[in-house]
Amino acid sequence: xxxxxxxxxxxxxxxxxxxxxxxxxxxxxxxxxxxxxxxxxxxxxxxxxxxxxxxxxxxxxxxxxxxxxxxxxxxxxxxxxxxxxxxxxxxxxxxxxxxxxxxxxxxxxxxxxxxxxxxxxxxxxxxxxxxxxxxxxxxxxxxxxxxxxxxxxxxxxxxxxxxxxxxxxxxxxxxxxxxxxxxxxxxxxxxxxxxxxxxxxxxxxxxxxxxxxxxxxxxxxxxxxxxxxxxxxxxxxxxxxxxxxxxxxxxxxxxxxxxxxxxxxxxxxxxxxxxxxxxxxxxxxxxxxxxxxxxxxxxxxxxxxxxxxxxxxxxxxxxxxxxxxxxxxxxxxxxxxxxxxxxxxxxxxxxxxxxxxxxxxxxxxxxxxxxxxxxxxxxxxxxxxxxxxxxxxxxxxxxxxxxxxxxxxxxxxxxxxxxxxxxxxxxxxxxxxxxxxxxxxxxxxxxxxxxxxxxxxxxxxxxxxxxxxxxxxxxxxxxxxxxxxxxxxxxxxxxxxxxxxxxxxxxxxxxxxxxxxxxxxxxxxxxxxxxxxxxxxxxxxxxxxxxxxxxxxxxxxxxxxxxxxxxxxxxxxxxxxxxxxxxxxxxxxxxxxxxxxxxxxxxxxxxxxxxxxxxxxxxx
Numbered sequence: 001x002x003x004x005x006x007x008x009x010x011x012x013x014x015x016x017x018x019x020x021x022x023x024x025x026x027x028x029x030x031x032x033x034x035x036x037x038x039x040x041x042x043x044x045x046x047x048x049x050x051x052x053x054x055x056x057x058x059x060x061x062x063x064x065x066x067x068x069x070x071x072x073x074x075x076x077x078x079x080x081x082x083x084x085x086x087x088x089x090x091x092x093x094x095x096x097x098x099x100x101x102x103x104x105x106x107x108x109x110x111x112x113x114x115x116x117x118x119x120x121x122x123x124x125x126x127x128x129x130x131x132x133x134x135x136x137x138x139x140x141x142x143x144x145x146x147x148x149x150x151x152x153x154x155x156x157x158x159x160x161x162x163x164x165x166x167x168x169x170x171x172x173x174x175x176x177x178x179x180x181x182x183x184x185x186x187x188x189x190x191x192x193x194x195x196x197x198x199x200x201x202x203x204x205x206x207x208x209x210x211x212x213x214x215x216x217x218x219x220x221x222x223x224x225x226x227x228x229x230x231x232x233x234x235x236x237x238x239x240x241x242x243x244x245x246x247x248x249x250x251x252x253x254x255x256x257x258x259x260x261x262x263x264x265x266x267x268x269x270x271x272x273x274x275x276x277x278x279x280x281x282x283x284x285x286x287x288x289x290x291x292x293x294x295x296x297x298x299x300x301x302x303x304x305x306x307x308x309x310x311x312x313x314x315x316x317x318x319x320x321x322x323x324x325x326x327x328x329x330x331x332x333x334x335x336x337x338x339x340x341x342x343x344x345x346x347x348x349x350x351x352x353x354x355x356x357x358x359x360x361x362x363x364x365x366x367x368x369x370x371x372x373x374x375x376x377x378x379x380x381x382x383x384x385x386x387x388x389x390x391x392x393x394x395x396x397x398x399x400x401x402x403x404x405x406x407x408x409x410x411x412x413x414x415x416x417x418x419x420x421x422x423x424x425x426x427x428x429x430x431x432x433x434x435x436x437x438x439x440x441x442x443x444x445x446x447x448x449x450x451x452x453x454x455x456x457x458x459x460x461x462x463x464x465x466x467x468x469x470x471x472x473x474x475x476x477x478x479x480x481x482x483x484x485x486x487x488x489x490x491x492x493x494x495x496x497x498x499x500x501x502x503x504x505x506x507x508x509x510x511x512x513x514x515x516x517x518x519x520x521x522x523x524x525x526x527x528x529x530x531x532x533x534x535x536x537x538x539x540x541x542x543x544x545x546x547x548x549x550x551x552x553x554x555x556x557x558x559x560x561x562x563x564x565x566x567x568x569x570x571x572x573x574x575x576x577x578x579x580x581x582x583x584x585x586x587x588x589x590x591x592x593x594x595x596x597x598x599x600x601x602x603x604x605x606x607x608x609x610x611x612x613x614x615x616x617x618x619x620x
Contacts, residue, residue, distance in 0.1 A: 042123035045131050052120050052138045055145045056207075058113035060104035061324035062314035062465025063529045064447070067100055068342040073531040076342040077440055077549045077588060089545075091593040095603040095620050105156060107605050110149045111163065117146035118166040140198030144209040144217070147191035150184065151221055155533055156599045158615060159184045159250040177611040180249040185225050192218040206315055212275050213312035216468040219268035223476045225253070226261035226483070227537035229597060238539050241594035245616035251598060259484065266480035272473040280308060280470050283499035289355060292377030292502025300381065300446045302464050309471060313464040321460050328456025331444040333384065333406060334436035335425030336393060337457040343438035344383050346550040346580050352379035352523055357504040362580065371578055377501040378523050384443040386424070386554050387569035391452045397432060401425055405569050408441045409554025409576070414563045422567050439583055440551030446527050466528060471497060475521050482514055494520060536597050546592025553579040593617065
């Protein structure tokens with residue numbers, strides 16, 4: 001995105017009349033050709049629109065980058081060392097070194113874009129151009145973007161100092177205390193309500209916000225606000241770190257009717273669902289397993305109708321060669337000359353149900369002997385596992401694997417009449433880029449274009465990142481219904497999501513239904529930056545984010561009387577054995593400390609603003 005420079009500039013030039021006695025006015029016009037005066041931006045509709053477009057730049061590549069938030073959770077493990085990932089996963093985060101969270105998420109970075117939104121809001125309140133309809137649209141966009149960046153601060157750091165004016169040089173003070181959690185929620189909701197009203201009925205371009213996006217973000221913010229972590233009495237009962245914090249008003253509600261907060265979250269989510277025409281989730285019975293795989297694949301790739309799921313997204317264009325188009329390279333198998341970055345861990349794989357809706361169980365001999373058969377359709381659309389049919393390999397490597405199958409195990413082959421060990425092409429013992437192999441035995445399929453013409457090593461794809469999508473709003477509605485005791489309504493909508501991917505209805509109730517809902521949210525929204533926040537706000541991070549990462553060892557041995565000169569996945573030729581193992585603690589040694597419920601405010605920000613108070617569990 002192009003960002004128009006909107007800072008007003010001042011040029012001072014001294015010219016002696018005796019040196020240049022006959023200078024023309026044009027000659028001394030020193031207005032730079034590559035900048036625009038701040039006041040001129042807001043007098044010109046096109047420049048004003050360009051300035052508001054610049055506010056979106058704070059979104060970066062969305063969740064598509066070499067490092068993904070999934071690797072801070074029980075979804076994935078980051079393959080490469082030294083990137084700040086383990087600072088988070090090993091609970092070593094501190095004010096001097098927060099660790100890696102997201103390339104766009106930094107306290108100062110969020111505030112720089114909040115300031116850009118404030119500049120736009122100030123100038124659009126009484127627009128200097130005559131197109132009021134455009135002014136309303138731009139105001140709606142600016143308010144949404146301010147709300148979005150504030151919501152980022154809120155869900156990572158807790159309450160923040162509300163800045164709703166554009167500070168200038170020469171202010172009496174720049175020290176601002178944190179507002180309360182409740183004040184921050186109210187500020188964000190007010191902006192989103194204003195945005196929804198201003199954008200109502202407007203036909204917005206893809207990639208720009210819209211009325212339903214404002215409503216969907218409101219539903220998310222209210223859902224988070226009602227959750228355990230942000231109800232201080234509930235959170236304090238579960239965590240001594242929180243109960244001993246002297247400023248609980250920064251991390252949640254200290255008083256009030258929690259059920260009314262759940263009702264507000266329910267109503268906000270239902271409002272999003274009511275705007276939709278009902279065609280996205282109107283099923284009354286499961287589709288076939290094959291159709292379920294196709295449905296989920298289309299949703300994650302945003303094609304063949306799946307694009308209708310998107311409410312607000314970051315789009316990418318091949319020609320711009322942005323990192324957001326490199327997911328295949330960043331996460332794909334080393335045997336395809338890719339980098340294996342955010343590899344799925346066994347904890348996630350095991351949480352995909354069987355096709356009949358029962359849990360997968362390693363103690364079940366039938367499951368353990370064929371762990372990749374008869375699983376939830378979303379497993380096949382999300383995970384590349386040993387034997388997955390994938391793209392053709394490069395011309396140099398096709399002779400080793402003419403079928404294009406994932407090889408993440410160790411197998412026997414016959415070479416010159418002798419049985420030898422063959423290391424799969426997608427392992428860390430591969431003859432192809434062994435340093436880029438997954439430690440877990442899995443690779444990400446979700447969000448990766450399966451088109452064989454998209455060669456991940458050197459081609460950029462155009463799959464959008466879903467900041468907000470329809471099914472998240474439905475899941476938010478289901479959760480609020482559960483908290484309000486409306487189990488039948490919750491089951492109806494939860495089952496509609498399951499029917500779309502060919503899964504049978506859930507009939508559970510009580511705590512069992514809550515657990516089924518949480519697992520459904522886990523697999524439906526995998527790799528979409530929800531798990532990190534969900535497990536924290538539910539306060540189950542110790543048993544989820546704190547669990548050791550694990551993977552799978554696979555060995556294929558010849559069946560009696562069988563041989564093969566070139567390996568391919570074939571259960572008629574090979575007996576396969578599967579062994580789950582914990583990742584070497586020298587590579588990653590996960591643990592959980594309750595301070596990690598909130599990120600620390602960086603030491604530099606604390607030094608800049610003497611009124612800031614640090615989050616629970618940290619000292620400056």
